[in-house]
Amino acid sequence: MEMKILVLNCGSSSVKFQLIETSPEQIASNQDRLLARGTVDKIGTGEAIVAYEVPGKTKTKFSREILEHKAAIKTVVSALTDPLAGVIAKPEEIEGVGHRIVHGGEYFTGSVEMEEAVVKQIEDIIDLAPLHNPHNLKGYYASRALFPGAAQVAVFDTAFHHTMPPEAHLYGLPYVLYTRYKIRRYGFHGTSHRYVSYRFAQIHSTTRAEYKLITCHLGNGCSMCAIDHGKSVDTTMGFTPLEGLMMGTRSGDLDPAAVLYVMANEDLSAAEVSSLLNKHSGLYGVSGISNDMRTLLEESRKGQARARLAVDLFCYRAKKHLGALYAALNGADAVIFTGGIGENAPAVRAQICDRLDALGIQIDTEKNEAATGVESNISDAGAATQVWVIPTNEELLIARDTLRTILKIPHG
Numbered sequence: 001m002e003m004k005i006l007v008l009n010c011g012s013s014s015v016k017f018q019l020i021e022t023s024p025e026q027i028a029s030n031q032d033r034l035l036a037r038g039t040v041d042k043i044g045t046g047e048a049i050v051a052y053e054v055p056g057k058t059k060t061k062f063s064r065e066i067l068e069h070k071a072a073i074k075t076v077v078s079a080l081t082d083p084l085a086g087v088i089a090k091p092e093e094i095e096g097v098g099h100r101i102v103h104g105g106e107y108f109t110g111s112v113e114m115e116e117a118v119v120k121q122i123e124d125i126i127d128l129a130p131l132h133n134p135h136n137l138k139g140y141y142a143s144r145a146l147f148p149g150a151a152q153v154a155v156f157d158t159a160f161h162h163t164m165p166p167e168a169h170l171y172g173l174p175y176v177l178y179t180r181y182k183i184r185r186y187g188f189h190g191t192s193h194r195y196v197s198y199r200f201a202q203i204h205s206t207t208r209a210e211y212k213l214i215t216c217h218l219g220n221g222c223s224m225c226a227i228d229h230g231k232s233v234d235t236t237m238g239f240t241p242l243e244g245l246m247m248g249t250r251s252g253d254l255d256p257a258a259v260l261y262v263m264a265n266e267d268l269s270a271a272e273v274s275s276l277l278n279k280h281s282g283l284y285g286v287s288g289i290s291n292d293m294r295t296l297l298e299e300s301r302k303g304q305a306r307a308r309l310a311v312d313l314f315c316y317r318a319k320k321h322l323g324a325l326y327a328a329l330n331g332a333d334a335v336i337f338t339g340g341i342g343e344n345a346p347a348v349r350a351q352i353c354d355r356l357d358a359l360g361i362q363i364d365t366e367k368n369e370a371a372t373g374v375e376s377n378i379s380d381a382g383a384a385t386q387v388w389v390i391p392t393n394e395e396l397l398i399a400r401d402t403l404r405t406i407l408k409i410p411h412g
C-alpha cells in the first residue's frame with residue numbers, strides 16, 4: 001500500500017518540495033522514504049534558483065527564469081522525472097499532493113482533501129493570513145492542473161490548536177470583535193508541535209495520550225505549545241505568528257500602546273508598522289546585526305554587547321513562556337526542543353533551562369552539548385521533567401496526513 005506523495009510548501013517567491021514514499025506500515029515503523037527534495041527560490045525573477053537532491057545520489061543546482069509558481073512546479077516535475085535522477089518515470093506515479101496551508105481559520109480542525117467547497121473556504125479566509133495563504137493556494141491551483149489524477153490534501157498550521165479552550169484562545173477585547181472579525185488566537189507551527197509530540201511518544205513505545213508535554217519550536221519563527229494528553233491546550237502564537245516568543249525578525253509580545261505611540265511619532269502606516277514588527281524586530285532588531293542565531297552566538301562570544309543582549313532577551317522570554325505553559329498544564333512530563341535553534345544550539349537550550357529546577361528541569365551539560373540535530377534526552381538523570389531534542393519533520397507529517405486522508409484512516 002505504498003504511495004508516492006509530493007509535499008509542497010509555497011511561499012511568496014519560493015516553492016519547497018519533498019517527494020516521500022509512505023504507507024501505514026512505514027509510518028508505524030518510522031521507515032517512510034525520502035525520494036527527493038528541493039527548493040525553487042527567487043520566483044518572479046530572471047534568476048530563480050532551483051536546487052534539489054536525490055538522497056545518496058545526486059545534487060543539482062541551477063539558475064533560470066521562472067516567473068510564477070506554476071512554472072516553478074513544472075520545473076519540479078522535470079526534476080523528478082529526469083531519467084538521470086531516476087526518481088519517478090512519469091508524474092502519474094504521484095498519487096497525492098500534500099499542501100502546507102498556513103491558516104485554516106475556524107473551519108479546519110484537521111487535514112482534508114481539497115474538494116471545491118474546501119478550496120472556497122480557504123479562499124474565504126485569505127485575509128486572515130494575507131502573507132501566506134494566497135501563495136499556498138497558488139501551489140494548489142498549479143498542482144491541480146499538473147497532477148489531475150492525484151488527490152490534493154490541505155494540511156494546516158493552525159489545525160492542531162483547535163482544541164484550545166476559550167480562555168486560551170480569546171483575547172481580553174470586546175467580544176464583538178471575535179464574533180464580527182474572528183479576532184482570536186489561532187496558533188501556528190501545529191504540524192511541528194504535533195510531529196515532535198508524536199515522535200516523543202513513539203520513542204517511548206506509547207501514545208501522546210500518556211503525557212503532558214511542552215514543545216518548543218525555535219527556528220526563524222518561534223512558538224511553544226502546551227500539549228495535554230495529545231491535545232494542544234495553549235500556544236504562544238496568536239491571531240498571527242507575531243505573538244509570543246521573540247523571534248528572528250518578529251518582536252513577539254509587547255504592549256500594543258507602544259505600537260500606537262511609535263505610529264503617531266514616526267507617522268507610520270499600518271503596512272509600515274507591520275513590516276517593523278515582522279521584519280525588523282526580534283533578534284535582528286535588538287542586535288542590529290543579524291537574525292541568525294549562529295552569528296549572534298559567535299559575536300556574543302567575542303564580546304559584542306548587543307548580540308549578547310539579543311540572545312539574553314530571546315532566552316529570558318522563552319523561559320517565561322515555558323513557565324506559563326507549565327502552569328497551564330499544571331506540570332509537564334517533558335519539554336521538547338525543535339527547529340533550527342532548538343535542534344542545533346546547546347547554548348540557547350542551556351540558557352533557557354538554567355535556573356528552572358523549581359519546575360523539575362535540569363539538563364545534563366555533556367548530553368546537551370552532544371545533542372545537535374539528533375533525537376536525544378538531555379536531562380539530568382535525577383530531574384523530574386525530562387528535556388529532549390527531537391528534530392522536526394513537518395514535510396513528513398504532511399505526507400503521512402495526505403496518505404491517511406486518501407486511505408480514509410485516522411490521522412494519528
Ligand code: ADP
Nearest residue numbers: 218219220221291292293294339340341344345
Ligand atoms: P525556519 O523557521 O525558517 O524553518 P529554521 O528552523 O531552519 O528556520 O531555523 C533557523 C534558525 O536556526 C536560525 O536562527 C539559525 O541561525 C539557527 N541555527 C541553525 N543552525 C544553528 C546552529 N548550529 N547553532 C545555532 N543556531 C543555529
